[in-house]
Amino acid sequence: MKPLWRLNKYLYKYKGLLLLGVLFTVISNIFVIIPAQLVRLAIDYVVESFSIFRPLELGGLGESAQEIFLKFVLVFGVLILTMALLRGFFLFLIRQTIIIMSRKIEYDMKNEIFDKYQNLSLSFYRKNSTGDLMARITEDVSRVRMYLGPAIMYGLNLLILFPLVISYMVMVNPELTFYSLLPLPILSISIYFVNNLINERSEKIQRSLSNLSTFVQEAFSGIRVLKAFVREDDSVRNFAMASEDYKDKSIRLTKVNALFFPLIMALVGISTIITVYIGGLQVINGEIGYGVIAEFILYVNMLTWPVTSLGWITSIVQRAAASQTRINEFLDEKNDIKSSDHIKDEIHGDIKVSNLSFTYPDSGIKALDQVSFEIKAGQTLGIIGTTGSGKSTIANLLMRMYDPTEGHIEIDGKNIQAYDIAHLRKNIGYVPQDVFLFSDSIGNNIAFGLDYSDQERIEQAAKDADVYQNIIDFPKGFETVLGERGITLSGGQKQRVSIARAIAKEPQILILDDCLSAVDTKTENVILTAMKNIMQQRTSIIISHRVSSAKLADQIIVLDDGKIIESGNHDLLIAQKGVYAELYEKQTQAGESVDSEI
Known part of the structure; x- marks a missing residue:
């Protein structure tokens, strides 16, 4: 239960609804018990009346006596019907309080978890799959809601109804109480084990359904690839196999579900037989009246669902505790990306990077090693490098998606970590x-x-x-x-x-992270020419593996394996005849050969 203690803040928040639910549960259970007593009185009244009706009928007073008897029976019937209606009304109020409370808490939990997701760093999303994130905010929260709603509602009903009914039964006849309740513990234990079996097989079905859904999603998303490689038949065959697995698991669950109600009815039937048998012996001995047997049968039926629900409630609580543990894992995640001073000064765009090194925490890959450069406001920096050289890592660090392992970044002379994170990112395009x-x-x-x-x-x-x-x-x-x-x-x-x-x-700072890779050289030049005026007014960083994208930059750095191996403007780097010049020559020749072929 320890993981579920975290939910106490919500129960306290909606304590009004919870307390009303408890009150309505007590009242509804009172209206359950009273009809059983009325049935006993009515049956005893009918039996006694029948014994004196014969003499009155022989004396010529039969019709008058019958009329009086029927009036009393009608009164009992009206009272029992009234109690049933009142109980139904208060059951409605119970659901309007406790179940609505659970829905409100579910709403608050989903918002809290989603808000937490939004504020976690990018490294969190690298470690966890989207499917797992979705499962915790949907399936896990739904299981916790089952604990907060149905489990609490039926648990309260059990805690209130059981003592009330047992105390009344003991007051009427302790011996009959013992024998009539004898099968109920067996019923509760049996339901507990059956429920665990149902939950276990339900979990397998959920996983099978998840795999089936993932398969279908991928098939639809990748339909062009499927058709291009003529794999439709294979896809249908694999889908049939996944469907077969889901069908088999569903049938196994259905077989277990088939045990549920027969088990309940069998044990309730045994309890009823015992009650009638022991009660009948006591009636023969003149210890109780006929009405007591009827009353006890009603009591046994009243207790059947609460006792049955005990195993069900235990199972729900176990599942909710497991789900809440998973939810707590994410809620307890710490976001290391925090602002030290929450500065919201106007950003002009001076950027200074000093001895920047970064190692990805999840993979241990060192992406940057002692990188340093400086850009004045309004200037354009080009970052060139092959795949895996660390270009995009610089963009992530400037956006404060991560913090550097070593070194620091300054914007307008202030450490980037001092800026309010939302303010910083609003000023970066x-x-x-x-x-x-x-x-x-x-x-x-x-x-x-x-x-x-x-x-x-x-x-x-x-x-x-x-x-x-x-x-x-x-x-x-x-x-x-x-x-x-x-x-x-x-x-x-x-x-x-x-x-x-x-x-x-x-924005005051514009970062283009290899964003022109899907356009041809002509379109690339059109876009860069159109953006030239825009880039003159703000600090721009063009990250690309294409030299043509970065040649308009005021300054260019060439990265290789996380280190700066060359820096300068386009003309200077061409004159150096190094890596940049070699890359420029290769790409230019490739572009010319493509043009000649066209």
Whole structure:
């Protein structure tokens, strides 16, 4: 239960609903017990009345006596019906308090977890899969809600009803109480084991369903690759195998579920038989009346579900505790990316990087080794290097997605760690290498970094990114809704929309992380020429493996294996005839050969 203690803050927050739920549970159980007593009185009354009805009938008073007897029976019937209606009303109120409380807590928990997710560092997302993150905010929270709602509701019912009923039964007849309740502990233990078996097989079904869903998602997402390699038949065959596994597990669960209600009914039936047998012997001996047997049968039936639910509740609590443990693991995650002074001064764009080294904490790979450079506000820096040389790591460190292992970064003469993180990132326009567009309109994707939608700024950003004409050619223009991850657009269009999104918020620092790799050289030159005016007004960092993207920069650094091996402007680096010049020559020749072939 220890992991579930964390939920006490929510129970305290909604203590009003919880206390009302307890009160309504007590009242509803009182209205459960009273009808059983009324049934006993009614049966005893009928039996006694029948014994005196014969003499009255022989004396000519039969009709009058019958009328009086029926009036009393009717009164008993009305009272029992009234009690049933009142109990139903209070059961409704119980659900309106405890179940609604659980839904409110579920809402608060999901918001708390999602808020925590949003504030965790990028290293957290490198360590954990998206599926696992989704499972904890959906399935795990749902299991915890089952503890906060049904488990608490039925647990309270058990704790309140059981003492009430047992005390009444003992008051009426202790011996009959003992014999009638004899099978109930066996029932509870049996249900506990059956429930565990059901939960175990349900878990296997969930995993099988998850695998099936993942397979289908990948098949649909990669349908072009499937068709291109003519693997449709293989895909169908693999899907059939996964479906077969899911079907087998579902049938095994169904077989266990089939035991549940027969087991309950068998043990309740045994309890009823014992009650009738022992009660019948006592009636014969004149120790009790007929009504007591009926009353005890009703009591046994009243206790059946609470006792049955004991095993079910125990199982729910165990599952909730396991789920809450998983949730607590993420809630206890510490975010090391924190602001030391929360500075929100205006950022101009002077950047100074000194002896920067960085090792990825999850993989242990050293991405940067003693990197130093400086950019003045309004200047452009080009970072050139092969795959894995550490180019994107510099972008991540400037965005404070990570903190450096050694060295430091200064912006406008202040340590980057002193700035308020949200303020820093609002002043940086970032175009990632792996473009991500949301399933929303093109206009909203471009306006994503803005506090409010400004159509003029959106259109101007689209023009600067050379994607305006493509957008207005769509039937709905900027209102065109993109598919999942922007699948509606081509690779080049997605990259240009991503560039438009970055420059729309008019940042002081612009980082282009190999964002022109999906466009041809001609389009690349058009975009860079259009952005030249924009880059003059702000500090720009162009990260690329293409020399043509960085040649317009005021300063260029060449990275290899995390170290700066060359630095200077384009002309100086060409004159040095080093790695940069060799790379420029190869790419230029490749471009010319492609042009000649065309």
